[in-house]
Amino acid sequence: MIMFNKRLNLFQIWNSKAKRYDEFLTKEGDVYQQEVNWPALKGLIGDVSGKTVLDAGCGNGLYTQLLHTMGAQVSGIDIASSLTEIAQTRYPEIFFDIGDLTNDLPYQTNTFDLVFSKMVLMDIPSIENTVAEFYRVLKPQGVCVISILHPFYPLYYMFKNKWTSEPTGKFENVKQYHDETFTTAFYKHIKLEIPVWTRSLEHYINTFTKRGFGVKEINEPKMSSDFLEKYPEYQERSEIPIILNIKYIKHV
Ligand SMILES: C[S@@+](CC[C@H](N)C(=O)[O-])C[C@H]1O[C@@H](n2cnc3c(N)ncnc32)[C@H](O)[C@@H]1O
Incomplete structure (x- = not known):
């Protein structure tokens, strides 16, 4: 298990997982992200044709490319050089940078x-400077759309771990909703363990509003009955919110 210490090397962690993560996304495909979350996110993003967009924490560039096909002038940035290399080779028409969002x-x-950041902010140790930088690089009235693990999602496991004799193996060290807690998420089927910081909803809202953002809209994507029929393994988690998407506007 990844242990938190001040020298936790996110570059090394993500680089070491890049190949497996890319294989998972491209060969097996993250069906929940593609079929449930992406349509919900597109609703928040709206028309990006001709707009300048930053995909912050772009991974293998899959969604950077989708933004590009929607007509955006998009750049991607990620801490893992092995992921940006894959992205750059696969999508030579897009420019990818290596960089740490902290x-x-x-x-x-x-x-x-638009600054778009999908499934990234809960993977970084502190979001304050990241949010300040998102604000700085956005034009006045620019939009920031983030997609994060829903702050309520770990609660399901937290209570299950507390009240059942068999721990779930997930979020076992999360004892308090209000505390920022370092934990890891283990994706069993792809043998991928990644660092996660659980944070409250208030943290995700107030860090942005204190910096000068306004909240424009949120969504909590739901699985349709068609999706659940196709992927019955998601049934149990269809009762709880997995993802929270928030659209902020830069006020000046
Ligand atoms: C769960 S993946 C999401 C990738 C992509 N946005 C997607 O939705 O497919 C998290 C990404 O965040 C990147 N990441 C983690 N910590 C980072 C940091 N401090 N700075 C920049 N990128 C980071 C990882 O390398 C990884 O590509």
Whole structure:
């Protein structure tokens, strides 16, 4: 298990998982992300044709490319050079940077119409500087759309671990909703363990509003009956929110 210490090397962790993660996304496909979350996110993003977009934590560039096909002028950035290399080879028409979102971003102030960050913020140790940088690189009235593990999702496992004799093996060290807790998510079927920081809803809202963002809209994607018929393994989790998507606007 990944143990938290101050020298936790996110670059090394993600780089070491890049090949397996890419294989999973491209060969097996993350059906929940593709069939449930992406349509919900597209609703928040709206028309990006001709807009400048940053895909922050772009991974293997799968969604960067989808934004590109929607007509956006998109750039991707990720800490894992092995993932940006894959992305750059696969999508040569898009420019991918290597960078750590906890540091300052290598872009000028007021550059982007949209900062898109999907399934990334709960994987980084602190979001304060990241949010400040998203604000800085956005144009006035620019939009930031984030997709995160729903802050309520770990509660399901937290109570199950507390009240049942058989621990779930998930979020076992999460004892308090309000605390920021370092834990890991283990994807059994792909043998991939990744760092996760659980944070409250208030943390995700207030960090942005304190920086000058307004909340425009949120969504909590639901699985349709067609989806559940196709993938019955998701039935149990269809009763709880897995993902939270938030659209913020940069007020000036
Ligand atoms: C769960 S993946 C999501 C990838 C992509 N956005 C998607 O939805 O397919 C999380 C991504 O965040 C990246 N990441 C983690 N910590 C980061 C950091 N501090 N700075 C930049 N990227 C980071 C990882 O390398 C990985 O590609």
